[in-house]
Amino acid sequence: xxxxxVPVYRMSVxxxxxxGRRWSIxxxxxxxxxxxxxxxxxxxxxxxxxxxxxxVEALINLxxxxxxxxxxxxxxxxxxxxxxxxxxxxxxxxxxxxxxxxRWDSVCVERLTGHWMRSDDLxxxxxxxxxxxxxxxxxxxxxxxxxxxxxxxxxxLNLNESLVPTAPQFRGLSLLYARVGIAFNExxxxxxxxxxxxxxxxxxxASAEIKDDDNVSPSTKLNIVQEGAKxxxxxxxxxxxxxxxxxxxxEILDRSKSAVVIHSCFLSSETLRALLPDLERAARRRVRxxxxxxxxxxxxxxxxxxxxxxxxxxxxxxxxxxxxxxxLSPLSSGxxxxxxxxxxxxxxxxxxxxxxxxxxSSEFDWMEISLRTRSALFTSKVLGRLLSNxxxxxxxxSGTARRLNSIWSELKQIVRTQPEAGxxxxxxxxDYDHYACVTLARDRAVKxxxxxxxxxxxxxxxxxxxxxxxAASRGVDVKLEYARPSKFLLEEGQxxxxxxxxxxxIKLMRVQDMHGKYLGWDNDNLVISSFNWLATxxxxxxxxxxxxxxxxxxxxIRSILTAKLRDQSDQQVNHGxxxxxxxxxx
Numbered sequence: 001x002x003x004x005x006v007p008v009y010r011m012s013v014x015x016x017x018x019x020g021r022r023w024s025i026x027x028x029x030x031x032x033x034x035x036x037x038x039x040x041x042x043x044x045x046x047x048x049x050x051x052x053x054x055x056v057e058a059l060i061n062l063x064x065x066x067x068x069x070x071x072x073x074x075x076x077x078x079x080x081x082x083x084x085x086x087x088x089x090x091x092x093x094x095x096x097x098x099x100x101x102x103r104w105d106s107v108c109v110e111r112l113t114g115h116w117m118r119s120d121d122l123x124x125x126x127x128x129x130x131x132x133x134x135x136x137x138x139x140x141x142x143x144x145x146x147x148x149x150x151x152x153x154x155x156x157l158n159l160n161e162s163l164v165p166t167a168p169q170f171r172g173l174s175l176l177y178a179r180v181g182i183a184f185n186e187x188x189x190x191x192x193x194x195x196x197x198x199x200x201x202x203x204x205x206a207s208a209e210i211k212d213d214d215n216v217s218p219s220t221k222l223n224i225v226q227e228g229a230k231x232x233x234x235x236x237x238x239x240x241x242x243x244x245x246x247x248x249x250x251e252i253l254d255r256s257k258s259a260v261v262i263h264s265c266f267l268s269s270e271t272l273r274a275l276l277p278d279l280e281r282a283a284r285r286r287v288r289x290x291x292x293x294x295x296x297x298x299x300x301x302x303x304x305x306x307x308x309x310x311x312x313x314x315x316x317x318x319x320x321x322x323x324x325x326x327x328l329s330p331l332s333s334g335x336x337x338x339x340x341x342x343x344x345x346x347x348x349x350x351x352x353x354x355x356x357x358x359x360x361s362s363e364f365d366w367m368e369i370s371l372r373t374r375s376a377l378f379t380s381k382v383l384g385r386l387l388s389n390x391x392x393x394x395x396x397x398s399g400t401a402r403r404l405n406s407i408w409s410e411l412k413q414i415v416r417t418q419p420e421a422g423x424x425x426x427x428x429x430x431d432y433d434h435y436a437c438v439t440l441a442r443d444r445a446v447k448x449x450x451x452x453x454x455x456x457x458x459x460x461x462x463x464x465x466x467x468x469x470x471a472a473s474r475g476v477d478v479k480l481e482y483a484r485p486s487k488f489l490l491e492e493g494q495x496x497x498x499x500x501x502x503x504x505x506i507k508l509m510r511v512q513d514m515h516g517k518y519l520g521w522d523n524d525n526l527v528i529s530s531f532n533w534l535a536t537x538x539x540x541x542x543x544x545x546x547x548x549x550x551x552x553x554x555x556x557i558r559s560i561l562t563a564k565l566r567d568q569s570d571q572q573v574n575h576g577x578x579x580x581x582x583x584x585x586x
Contacts, residue, residue: 001181001182001183001188001189002135002181002183002207003135003180003181004135004137004179004182004203004206004207005125005130005134005136005137005179006110006111006112006177006178006180007111007112007136007137007138007175008108008109008110008111008124008176008177008178009108009109009111009144009174009175010106010107010108010124010175010176011106011107011108011170011172011173012104012105012107012172013104013105013107013168013169013170014104014169014171015102015105015155015163015168015169016101016102016163016164016166017100017101017102017103017155017157017161017162017163017164018098018099018100018161018162018163018164019099019100019101019158020096020098020099020160021097021160022096022160023096023097024058026048026050026055027058027061027094028089028093028094030044030048030055030058030059030062030068031062031068032089034062034068034080034085034089035081035086038071038073038078038079038080039078040078040079041055041056041079043078062085065085065097066082067081067082067084067088068080068085069081103155105118105154105155106118106119106120107151107154108122108124108176109144109151110178111139111140111141112137112139112140112141112199112203113140113196113198113199113202113432114144114145115196115199116144116148116150116151116153117178117191117192117195118154118192121191121192122178122179122190123180123189123190124177125176125177125179126176126177127175127177134177136177137206145544146167146168147167147391147393148544149384149385149387149388149544149545150196152388152408153380157412159413159416159417160413162405162406162409162410162412162413163405163408165401165402165405166397167391178190178191180203182203185443186204187200187204193228194228196428196430196432196436197427197433197436197437197551198430198431198435200436201435201436201440202436228420229375229377229381229420229426229427229428230375230420230421230422230423230424230425230426231373231375231378231420231422231426232421232423233371233422233424233552233554233557233560235560235563236372237372237373238369238370238371238528238560238561238564239353239355239368239369239370240369240516240561240565240567241368241568242362242363242365242367242368242515243364243365244368245357245359245362245364245368245370246364248353248372249262249275249340249359250278252340252353253278253282253287253289254278254281255344255345255346256282256287256342256343256344256345257287257342257343257344257345257348258286258287258288258343259287259288259290259343259407260287260288260289260290260340260341260342261290261292261341261342261383261386261404261407262289262291262292262339262340262360263294263335263337263339263340263386264291264292264293264294264338264359264360264361264362265293265294265295265298265336265338265358265361265530266293266294266298266306266358266361267291267306267310267311267360268306268360268361268362269306269310269313269314270363271359271360271361271363272360273314273317276314279318280318280319280322282325282326283318283321283322283324284321284322286325287325288325288327289325289327290327290329290400290404291326291327291328291329291360292329292390293328293329293332293333293360294334294336294337294546295332295334296308296332299487299488300455300486311328311360315328327399327403329398329400330398330400333386333389333545334389334546335386335545335547335548336530336531336536337354337385337386337530337545337546337547337548338354338357338358338359338370338530339353339382339386339548340352340353340359341383341386344374350374350376350411350414351372351373351374351379352372352375352378352382353370353372354370354371354373354382354528354529354530354548354550355368355369355371355517355528355529355530355549356368356369356370356515356528356529356530357515365513366513366515367511367513367514367515367516368516369516369518370528371528371550373426373550375420375426376411376414376415376418376420377415377420378428378550379411380408380411380412380414380415381428382428382548383407383408383411385428385544385545385548386404386545387401387404387405387408388545389545423555424552424554425552425554426550426551427553428548428549428550428551429527429529429531429548429549429550430549431546433551434527434529434531434533434547434549435463437519437527437551438451438463438464438468438533441467441519441521442467442468442471444521445471445476445521445522446476446522447476447477447521447522448477448478448521448522449471449476449477449479449519449521450478450480450481450518450520450558451468451479451480451481451518451519451533451534452480452481452482452516452517452518452519452533453481453483453514453516453517453518453531453533453535454483454484454515454532454535455482455483455484455485455486455532455535456482456485456489456534457485457488457489457532457535457536458486458488458489458492458535459534459536459537460496463533463534464533464534465501465504465506468480468506469504469505472504472505472506476521477507478505478506479506479509480501480506480507480509481508481509481510481514482496482508482514482534483510483511483514483515484510486535489535496508516528517529517532517533519533520558520561520562523555523556523557524553524555524556525551525552525557526561527549527550527551528550528561529547529548529549529550530547530548530549531547
């Protein structure tokens with residue numbers, strides 16, 4: 001076993017949470033009945049066919065809320081709704097009775113990638129207590145991000161508790177080391193199972209030059225994905241093609257129960273105008289729609305940047321009910337991610353669609369690829385990152401952040417009460433985790449590796465090609481696909497060279513209108529993301545969650561995508577291929 005000592009900051013953090021009881025269906029029914037007619041407690045118990053005492057306790061709760069009152073008429077005591085009770089009786093669900101309190105906890109942030117962890121999940125050692133031969137890793141970070149979603153995920157909340165939209169407070173910072181054990185290219189001890197792939201791969205790489213102890217027996221092969229999110233996926237959950245994404249978005253707006261969150265890298269007034277009828281229908285059903293966006297300017301686009309005011313002008317055409325429920329965030333998230341989150345009224349489950357499609361700017365005529373999953377755990381993690389990118393460094397939260405926090409709190413309740421189930425394991429892939437996925441493919445692929453994305457750029461050599469050449473030297477069939485060379489690559493006087501890469505054992509193909517971004521190897525491993533593998537460089541200047549995707553491990557998952565891509569290609573051949581659009585969908 002190899003032991004590394006990872007530098008961390010440990011500190012206490014306080015967070016404000018709300019707590020209280022939820023109203024029962026019986027209490028809601030009694031309130032409605034107290035509006036409709038004069039009823040005594042005995043009458044209500046007989047009508048509901050429940051014990052008299054149960055009705056009395058429910059009536060006491062309604063009395064305390066000042067929603068009903070006791071009246072007397074001809075010697076008979078009965079209950080009637082107050083004006084406040086009459087208003088609440090008309091609501092779909094009664095508002096919770098909440099109180100606020102503060103809770104303290106001890107957390108750590110590791111100083112290699114900035115991931116937050118609970119102190120009690122780590123084996124912490126003071127510097128003065130380190131062994132003489134301890135292998136200490138050098139700290140790369142000297143500050144931390146207080147609004148990071150991975151910190152919010154650590155806050156301990158019980159049932160009927162939710163976070164209040166306020167910034168956490170920190171005190172008592174100290175410098176420590178976390179002891180992590182690594183054997184057989186796996187982190188075995190010292191990290192929580194949900195630690196990100198990027199951190200785990202960083203530690204495995206750092207331990208590569210250290211000799212293993214001989215007294216450790218090999219462990220059984222661990223699943224690559226250890227995050228805990230699971231689902232039963234089918235071919236319908238791998239969405240392929242631009243038109244399929246447009247149909248899916250319209251279906252989501254029609255099928256959502258209460259809320260839809262859409263994050264697109266760019267905004268287009270033309271796309272929003274085409275979606276106005278769908279948005280209006282959703283608003284009429286009292287569905288709240290949150291429209292989030294990442295960037296004003298596409299550096300690869302030849303056209304001038306589109307104005308934010310153009311999008312707001314289009315949404316202003318909605319009727320008053322639509323304008324009240326369709327919210328466009330005034331703040332950029334700084335993220336390139338493409339995500340839709342909604343609660344499906346047919347299944348009753350919160351669902352995430354994540355992949356390559358810019359739902360708020362696309363013309364839906366490029367080859368897009370996304371994953372749909374009903375994992376509540378995965379959805380909560382994705383929404384947590386979208387929420388984090390809406391939080392200010394200081395000051396009050398925006399209306400967008402507060403509404404997202406409300407949905408996130410509901411998801412956390414579901415995660416705590418409903419275990420994950422399914423034959424496919426799903427891990428959130430964010431930012432530097434994408435490089436870890438390339439490394440995993442290099443080291444674990446047996447037959448073949450395939451990587452596809454929109455752009456081929458300057459970072460291709462260091463981010464992908466070196467690792468893929470290593471895989472090819474082991475006899476792995478490596479195929480890379482892209483749609484267009486990056487503008488910055490051409491400005492440097494360079495172009496993709498298939499013949500040169502072929503000598504390195506790598507097949508490079510240019511595929512028309514490819515905007516999907518995926519990495520797959522063998523049959524059971526697939527990453528679907530917003531990350532341009534051959535062009536994007538993840539760096540500290542970009543926001544957390546600047547790139548997001550899903551790493552799926554399970555039977556024949558990559559084969560499902562391969563079959564759907566083949567079907568899509570056959571359809572293009574039969575109906576004529578090619579797009580007349582000059583727009584960059586990046």
